[in-house]
Amino acid sequence: MSFDIKVHGILRLGSIEIWITDTLISTWIIMGVLITLAVCVRIHLKKFQDVPKGFQNVIEYLVEMFLNFVQTAAGDRFMYLGTWFFTVFAFVLLSNFSGLFLLRPPTADWATTLALALVTFTLIQVCGFRHKGPGYAKFLVDPHPLFLPLNLIGEIARPISLSFRLFGNILGGMILLGLIYGLAPIVTRFAIPAALHGFFDVALGAIQAYVFCILSLSFISASASPDEA
DSSP: OOOOOOEEEEEEETTEEEEEEHHHHHHHHHHHHHHHHHHHHHHHTSSOOSSOOTHHHHHHHHHHHHHHHHHHHHOGGGGGGHHHHHHHHHHHHHHHHGGGGTOOOGGGSHHHHHHHHHHHHHHHHHHHHHHHGGGGGGGGGOSOGGGHHHHHHHHHHHHHHHHHHHHHHHHHHHHHHHHHHHHSOTTTTTTHHHHHHIIIIIIHHHHHHHHHHHHHHHHHHHHTOGGGO
16 A cells, blocks of 8 residues: 555656646646636626525625635735635645545645645735835844744744645545555445545545635734734
8 A cells, every 4th residue: 555646757848847646637637626616607607696596695605704714814904815715725625525536635745735835924924014014024033133043943834834734634634544444344445434534534624724724814914913013
C-alpha cells in the first residue's frame, strides 16, 4: 500500500517541465467541476427575479450565509474578501470530498495547502498595510526592537501552521482509511470502512474547510486591528 504522489507524465513547455501528478489531475477535475457549476448557475439565473424562489432562492441563501460568516469572522471591513474565500471554501471542500470519488485529495499534498496558505499570508500583509498604512510594520519591533527575530518567526509560522493543519488532517484521514481497508477482513471491507468515509471524508472534510477559512479571516482581521499597532 503506497501513499506516494504518482507522476503520470511530464509536459514540456520549452525549458519548463510540468509534472502531471495525482494532485494536478485531481485539481484539474475539481476546477472543471467548479467552473461547470458556476456556468450552470449563471445560465440558470440569467434573469434575476425581485422575489426569489426555487433555485435562485437556494443560491441567494448560500451566498448570504457565507457573507454572514465572513462578517462574523472578520467584520464589515473585509466583506470584499467574501467572494475570494467563498471560492477557497468551495475548492477546499470539494478537494476534501474528492476521496469519495476515488481521487487523491489535492489537500493531502502539502504543495496545495502551502499555496493556499501563502495567499492568506499575502492577504494578511496587504490588508494590514491597506487599513493601517506604513505603521502596520511596527508590530515587528513591538514591544522592543530586540524582538524583531521572534516576531518575524511568528509571522512566518502562520502560513506554515495553517498549511500543515489542513494537510495533516486530510492526509491522516486518508492513511487511516487506507490502513483499515487493507487490514479489515474481506467480509467487512466494504461495510465498516464505507461508514468511516462519512466521518473522514465528509464531516472532517467540511470541518477542515471551515477551519481553514475562519483562521485565515481571523489572521487578516487581526492584521488591521488597532490593538496590533
